[in-house]
Amino acid sequence: MLRMVIVDDEPIIADGLYEEFLGIADLELDVYRVYSGKAVVDMLQRTRIDIVVSDIRMPGLDGMVLLDIIHDNWPECKVIFLTGFKEFDHAYRAIRSGAVNFVLKTEGYDKVVDAVRQAVAAIEASLKVRDLLDSHRQDRETMSLLLRKDFLLSLLRGNSVLGIEPRKELDQLGISLLADRPLLLFMGKMDRSPGALTYIEKSKCFYSVSLIAEQQLSAKLCCFQIVDDRDNMVWFAQPHSAISMDEDDISAEDFKWRASALFLKGTLETIQRICKESLGTTVSFAVWTEPTPWRQIADRHAELRHLMEYRIGSGTERLVTDENLDASESVPPQPDARRFAGFASSKLHVLESHLEKGERELFFARLAELTKDLTQELGSRYAPAQELYFSIAMILFSSINRWKLADHDLLKAGYRKLLKPEEHENWAAGALFLKQTAMQLFELRSNEEQQRATDTITFLQGYIDEHIFEDLSLVRLSELVFFNPAYLSRLFKQETGINLSDYIQERKIHKAKQLLERNECKINDIAEALGYGYGANFARSFKKMTNQSPKEYRESLNK
Numbered sequence: 001m002l003r004m005v006i007v008d009d010e011p012i013i014a015d016g017l018y019e020e021f022l023g024i025a026d027l028e029l030d031v032y033r034v035y036s037g038k039a040v041v042d043m044l045q046r047t048r049i050d051i052v053v054s055d056i057r058m059p060g061l062d063g064m065v066l067l068d069i070i071h072d073n074w075p076e077c078k079v080i081f082l083t084g085f086k087e088f089d090h091a092y093r094a095i096r097s098g099a100v101n102f103v104l105k106t107e108g109y110d111k112v113v114d115a116v117r118q119a120v121a122a123i124e125a126s127l128k129v130r131d132l133l134d135s136h137r138q139d140r141e142t143m144s145l146l147l148r149k150d151f152l153l154s155l156l157r158g159n160s161v162l163g164i165e166p167r168k169e170l171d172q173l174g175i176s177l178l179a180d181r182p183l184l185l186f187m188g189k190m191d192r193s194p195g196a197l198t199y200i201e202k203s204k205c206f207y208s209v210s211l212i213a214e215q216q217l218s219a220k221l222c223c224f225q226i227v228d229d230r231d232n233m234v235w236f237a238q239p240h241s242a243i244s245m246d247e248d249d250i251s252a253e254d255f256k257w258r259a260s261a262l263f264l265k266g267t268l269e270t271i272q273r274i275c276k277e278s279l280g281t282t283v284s285f286a287v288w289t290e291p292t293p294w295r296q297i298a299d300r301h302a303e304l305r306h307l308m309e310y311r312i313g314s315g316t317e318r319l320v321t322d323e324n325l326d327a328s329e330s331v332p333p334q335p336d337a338r339r340f341a342g343f344a345s346s347k348l349h350v351l352e353s354h355l356e357k358g359e360r361e362l363f364f365a366r367l368a369e370l371t372k373d374l375t376q377e378l379g380s381r382y383a384p385a386q387e388l389y390f391s392i393a394m395i396l397f398s399s400i401n402r403w404k405l406a407d408h409d410l411l412k413a414g415y416r417k418l419l420k421p422e423e424h425e426n427w428a429a430g431a432l433f434l435k436q437t438a439m440q441l442f443e444l445r446s447n448e449e450q451q452r453a454t455d456t457i458t459f460l461q462g463y464i465d466e467h468i469f470e471d472l473s474l475v476r477l478s479e480l481v482f483f484n485p486a487y488l489s490r491l492f493k494q495e496t497g498i499n500l501s502d503y504i505q506e507r508k509i510h511k512a513k514q515l516l517e518r519n520e521c522k523i524n525d526i527a528e529a530l531g532y533g534y535g536a537n538f539a540r541s542f543k544k545m546t547n548q549s550p551k552e553y554r555e556s557l558n559k
Contacts, residue, residue: 001486002120003475004051005032007040008082009058013105015533017053019540020109022501027120030474030485030501033533037061044073045259047475047485048266051119053112056081056102067100073259074266075219076126078119080112127274148173152226156234158298176222177238182291184221184260186268187304188213188233189357191282191316206233209283212274216267221260230353232308234301237264261289265319269486272317284308284318306402309356319484352395358449360442367392367438371431385427392434393418396441405444414440456481457495464504468511469529472504509545512538516554523550 004021008014018033029051034040037058043049052070056063063081070077079100101118103111151173163169166179177183188209197205210225213235217223223237239260268285275283286307292300303322310320347370354363370392397418400406406415414437417423424430463480464472477500478485492500508530515521515529527538542550 001028001030001489002050002123003030003032003048003485004053004116005034005040005043005049006053007034007037007058008055009035009037010055011035011533013055013082015537017109017112018533019537020113021116024113027116029116029120030489032473032475037066040066041069043475044070045262047262048269049074049077050123051078051080051116053080053116054082056083073263076123076216076270078122080115080119082112127270128278144174148175148224149226151175152224152234152236153228155236155294155297156226156228156301162294175224177224177236179294181238182293183297184237184239184257184264184288185292185297185300185304186235186237186264186285186287187301187308188235188283188285189231189308191284202231205279205281208279209233209271209275212278213271216271216274217264220263228301229349230305230356232305234304236297257291258289261287265289265321265484268319269484272319272486276317282316284316285320286310287319287321289321289323305356309358309402317487317490319487321482323482348391348395351392355395355399355438355441358442358445363438363442364435367435371434386421389421389427389430389434390419393421396434396437399441403441403445403448405441405448408444411437411440411444453491453495457492460492460500461503464507468507469531472531474500505541505545509542512542512550513546513553516550517557519554519558523554526550 006014006017006021008017014033014035018031021027021029021031032043034043037060040052040054041061049070052066054063054066067079070079081100081102082105083102084105101115103115162179170177170179190205190209206227210233213225214223217237220240221237222240223235225233225235227233237260239256265287268287272283272285275281286304288300288304288307307320307322310318347366351363351366351370354366370388397415400411400415405411414433417433418437421427421430424433460477460481463477474485474489478488481488483491489500492498492503496503498506512526512530515526516523523538524535527533527535530538532538532541539549539551542548542553546553548556
């Protein structure tokens with residue numbers, strides 16, 4: 001869903017266009033309206049905007065200045081200026097920049113709608129990456145790529161690989177990151193396991209996502225990507241340069257990092273959409289919004305892996321940040337499966353990966369392979385059997401602790417028995433116990449994820465009713481629950497069967513009916529209080545949902 005804001009210092013124009021676009025379902029726009037240049041600038045610094053429809057001249061903000069601000073924050077944003085004949089010169093200058101479209105105010109709503117449709121089409125076209133892979137050929141030497149991959153993987157594993165001349169080492173590897181500056185780390189994962197793909201197919205898929213991310217992020221961030229040993233795509237990023245600002249209470253450096261994190265989160269929504277439409281795959285992302293020192297990369301990598309497990313409902317295309325978790329939920333990195341000696345280490349590594357991603361069928365298929373070895377091949381060899389049992393048990397034990405399920409009635413007895421193989425009659429009984437414990441864990445995690453979804457929706461519904469006269473925009477509501485707007489919109493529709501915007505509209509009309517029952521409340525006052533701007537907009541919306549105008553509804557009550 002694309003995000004569009006309409007800005008005009010004349011409320012009648014902004015409100016009229018707002019209502020017009022709310023009624024055009026096929027565009028699938030998340031539409032906002034503001035009445036001043038300052039308000040639209042605040043919004044640009046708060047969330048990603050795809051299209052701006054603006055008066056070319058407003059008090060305190062020249063159109064060309066606004067254009068610079070828009071493209072400084074969101075380089076791919078499309079701009080449509082509303083102009084009068086007197087501002088034609090101004091519009092011509094903007095057109096020469098190749099950055100905008102313009103519509104004369106005298107041409108009416110249809111022309112504005114056409115211009116927005118053109119902008120939407122241009123954005124959709126820019127999301128197509130059919131030619132991207134052909135136009136970006138790998139031109140670095142194989143050895144350089146291997147060295148860079150090994151270096152970045154070493155950082156993720158916690159190895160201290162930077163020497164006394166880190167800048168020189170990074171230059172030799174072709175990594176244009178600054179060793180004396182922290183990093184903005186984020187992680188991506190394909191929602192459907194690429195395990196069934198061949199190595200070449202999987203590599204092409206990762207490479208495609210990497211190219212898409214580079215194309216979308218390169219305007220403001222310098223990024224390098226690596227795929228870790230659990231098929232997580234990990235990016236190391238730094239902002240290109242300082243970001244100008246006028247806030248005295250925030251240091252320039254802090255503001256730069258905050259703006260970079262905002263840009264990253266907003267742009268990842270676009271990357272998710274490109275991957276879905278052009279590659280046919282959905283990708284989830286986890287972002288650590290705070291700057292990460294180089295020496296803490298391994299710890300942050302482990303926290304990002306934990307963050308990637310964080311689910312609400314069963315939706316795909318998640319975008320979660322460290323804001324989604326309380327500090328108490330952060331955990332130290334868990335031991336990698338490859339640290340265990342023995343023939344089953346690679347299988348254990350994959351098993352843990354399936355558990356982290358919630359892939360029930362793949363997990364139990366892999367578990368069956370392992371426990372078959374446990375019950376048949378290792379039955380007479382105690383030491384290897386014990387090692388394999390403890391390895392699987394520790395994977396389950398660790399997950400139970402991370403999800404804080406140890407005291408749950410369903411797991412309480414099994415939790416204590418997990419690390420006591422001597423309590424099982426034989427290794428076959430131990431294998432069955434591991435399977436049963438895993439089934440209980442999946443069930444509890446699924447219930448908890450669904451409960452989180454239910455709690456989130458219940459909270460939002462209560463908040464909407466309690467704050468019906470306040471800002472109920474998708475951006476504002478997503479900030480309350482720390483989700484990106486697109487994911488929140490999908491989650492609400494998935495859980496309730498109704499669009500969030502339609503639900504808000506229903507609650508506003510419900511409140512309007514209550515107020516109309518009180519004759520002392522003027523219709524125009526009700527319209528303004530509920531955010532409709534003026535009476536005509538309110539009357540249109542009310543009649544659309546009730547088949548009566550507000551006046552007719554009030555009169556029907558008095559009969």
